[in-house]
Amino acid sequence: xxxxxxxxxxxxxxxxxxxxxxxxxxxxxxxxxxxxxxxxxxxxxxxxxxxxxxxxxxxxxxxxxxxxxxxxxxxxxxxxxxxxxxxxxxxxxxxxxxxxxxxxxxxxxxxxxxxxxxxxxxxxxxxxxxxxxxxxxxxxxxxxxxxxxxxxxxxxxxxxxxxxxxxxxxxxxxxxxxxxxxxxxxxxxxxxxxxxxxxxxxxxxxxxxxxxxxxxxxxxxxxxxxxxxxxxxxxxxxxxxxxxxxxxxxxxxxxxxxxxxxxxxxxxxxxxxxxxxxxxxxxxxxxxxxxxxxxxxxxxxxxxxxxxxxxxxxxxxx
Amino acid sequence: xxxxxxxxxxxxxxxxxxxxxxxxxxxxxxxxxxxxxxxxxxxxxxxxxxxxxxxxxxxxxxxxxxxxxxxxxxxxxxxxxxxxxxxxxxxxxxxxxxxxxxxxxxxxxxxxxxxxxxxxxxxxxxxxxxxxxxxxxxxxxxxxxxxxxxxxxxxxxxxxxxxxxxxxxxxxxxxxxxxxxxxxxxxxxxxxxxxxxxxxxxxxxxxxxxxxxxxxxxxxxxxxxxxxxxxxxxxxxxxxxxxxxxxxxxxxxxxxxxxxxxxxxxxxxxxxxxxx
Numbered sequence: 001x002x003x004x005x006x007x008x009x010x011x012x013x014x015x016x017x018x019x020x021x022x023x024x025x026x027x028x029x030x031x032x033x034x035x036x037x038x039x040x041x042x043x044x045x046x047x048x049x050x051x052x053x054x055x056x057x058x059x060x061x062x063x064x065x066x067x068x069x070x071x072x073x074x075x076x077x078x079x080x081x082x083x084x085x086x087x088x089x090x091x092x093x094x095x096x097x098x099x100x101x102x103x104x105x106x107x108x109x110x111x112x113x114x115x116x117x118x119x120x121x122x123x124x125x126x127x128x129x130x131x132x133x134x135x136x137x138x139x140x141x142x143x144x145x146x147x148x149x150x151x152x153x154x155x156x157x158x159x160x161x162x163x164x165x166x167x168x169x170x171x172x173x174x175x176x177x178x179x180x181x182x183x184x185x186x187x188x189x190x191x192x193x194x195x196x197x198x199x200x201x202x203x204x205x206x207x208x209x210x211x212x213x214x215x216x217x218x219x220x221x222x223x224x225x226x227x228x229x230x231x232x233x234x235x236x237x238x239x240x241x242x243x244x245x246x247x248x249x250x251x252x253x254x255x256x257x258x259x260x261x262x263x264x265x266x267x268x269x270x271x272x273x274x275x276x277x278x279x280x281x282x283x284x285x286x287x288x289x290x291x292x293x294x295x296x297x298x299x300x301x302x303x304x305x306x307x308x309x310x311x312x313x314x315x316x317x318x
Numbered sequence: 319x320x321x322x323x324x325x326x327x328x329x330x331x332x333x334x335x336x337x338x339x340x341x342x343x344x345x346x347x348x349x350x351x352x353x354x355x356x357x358x359x360x361x362x363x364x365x366x367x368x369x370x371x372x373x374x375x376x377x378x379x380x381x382x383x384x385x386x387x388x389x390x391x392x393x394x395x396x397x398x399x400x401x402x403x404x405x406x407x408x409x410x411x412x413x414x415x416x417x418x419x420x421x422x423x424x425x426x427x428x429x430x431x432x433x434x435x436x437x438x439x440x441x442x443x444x445x446x447x448x449x450x451x452x453x454x455x456x457x458x459x460x461x462x463x464x465x466x467x468x469x470x471x472x473x474x475x476x477x478x479x480x481x482x483x484x485x486x487x488x489x490x491x492x493x494x495x496x497x498x499x500x501x502x503x504x505x506x507x508x509x510x511x512x513x514x515x516x517x518x519x520x521x522x523x524x525x526x527x528x529x530x531x532x533x534x535x536x537x538x539x540x541x542x543x544x545x546x547x548x549x550x551x552x553x554x555x556x557x558x559x560x561x562x563x564x565x566x567x568x569x570x571x572x573x574x575x576x577x578x579x580x581x582x583x584x585x586x587x588x589x590x591x592x593x594x
Contacts, residue, residue, distance in 0.1 A: 034404060035419065037467065042423075045467070052437035129577070145565060156358055200590070252430060259551065280435070297429070
């Protein structure tokens with residue numbers, strides 16, 4: 001195979017040279033033929049619904065239209081109503097709450113785990129596998145196991161807290177308590193997601209050249225100094241990616257909440273997407289749900305642009 | 319160091335051990351009685367697979383499993399084909415509008431599924447299908463077709479294809495092979511890693527899919543495991559032994575596949591970090 005590759009080296013750049021018109025035409029036909037399925041499906045199932053969301057957000061469209069009440073254009077009324085919608089505002093606030101708590105905790109835990117399993121120790125791979133296992137556990141299953149663990153009164157987590165506090169704390173009614181329900185959901189989300197980011201950090205750690213640590217050693221830097229002045233700066237891009245993609249995931253929060261609490265009690269665990277699905281699917285209010293979709297999309301777009309901006313800046317510096 | 323790592327290992331494993339141990343306790347009283355102490359992790363009392371048999375008898379677990387495997391399998395396999403084909407065209411073929419198409423595909427990565435879910439529901443509710451059906455609700459294809467093409471998968475394929483040396487393909491082209499033959503016989507064998515990566519990422523995403531099947535499946539005929547599990551969870555009285563058996567049966571096959579192809583899983587996740 002190597003010999004073959006050498007033999008054709010002189011026509012390596014053939015694709016850059018002018019070709020006969022007929023050849024180009026057939027190449028172009030082939031290209032569109034190859035691309036057609038993906039283009040068709042992306043258009044019908046992504047681009048069209050996206051444009052529909054924009055259009056429908058200005059209407060009172062319902063999932064099953066009432067023939068006597070035709071869908072009407074209602075301008076910005078859906079968006080104005082959102083400002084007074086307690087469940088929506090609570091959901092949005094909860095998403096920000098989730099970002100503020102989970103993103104720093106999960107990111108630092110993931111980095112910590114990555115550093116632990118990046119050591120040259122015997123059996124370290126087994127630990128890496130264990131930390132990653134929750135990632136391959138389906139979220140619905142995770143939510144149900146944790147509901148069992150959070151069992152009021154007799155549950156394992158209550159028993160644990162009572163034991164370590166010598167009976168002074170608890171038992172708590174985790175999922176029915178408006179103050180505790182959302183932190184309870186945060187904990188299982190961190191449990192499920194940390195392994196994913198650990199692996200991304202691990203890849204980042206392994207990309208750091210050993211020479212940097214050797215140089216730091218020569219300069220007499222201790223472990224903490226090496227972490228602060230070599231590891232962290234070298235992981236800048238990885239961290240930006242992990243932080244912002246976790247932020248986006250935080251705004252998509254849905255499955256565990258829907259399974260465990262459906263946003264309750266009293267909207268205490270409401271999220272933007274839970275509200276979106278309840279409005280659009282359960283209450284059949286497609287127009288209103290589309291307005292929520294647009295707000296949600298703008299937030300995700302903002303975070304994505306932030307990510308591209310930060311990473312681009314870094315590339316220019318290099 | 320090992321003490322710390324082991325402590326963390328307990329944190330990440332205890333819910334799963336709890337699930338497995340509870341699932342083989344035949345007596346429901348034993349399950350709930352043990353859950354407030356370390357006995358939760360000790361297989362004791364009357365052990366066996368009674369809960370598993372219950373799950374098979376009470377609901378069509380086999381059917382749900384079949385549905386999940388069919389839907390996810392079709393989505394992943396057809397997705398691999400369509401996404402790699404367009405990516406190959408973008409990476410190798412010269413045609414008018416190529417850069418334009420590439421920019422659009424990359425821009426589409428940003429649109430989250432959640433933001434199109436409700437309009438898509440309205441759309442598929444009114445789409446025709448063969449045999450005179452005028453809705454896609456409660457079918458297999460409504461769970462497959464919308465998810466075959468995926469902008470991020472295309473991007474991963476594209477990145478890989480532009481990194482393959484062009485020599486072999488040019489040689490085959492000079493020999494008169496068609497573009498599709500080249501793709502199939504030359505590019506595919508070289509691209510196993512990226513196919514594995516995309517397959518694993520898509521599998522992990524769609525195996526856990528919940529929002530979309532919740533909206534588009536009503537009966538037990540075509541619904542996947544996740545929705546079956548949630549509806550079983552919603553029944554009164556909650557039988558935790560049965561629930562844990564159900565949960566174990568969803569988790570174990572994936573866990574086994576993960577343990578067998580661990581290296582690939584970890585590599586795939588690491589690759590997803592190049593996004594953006």
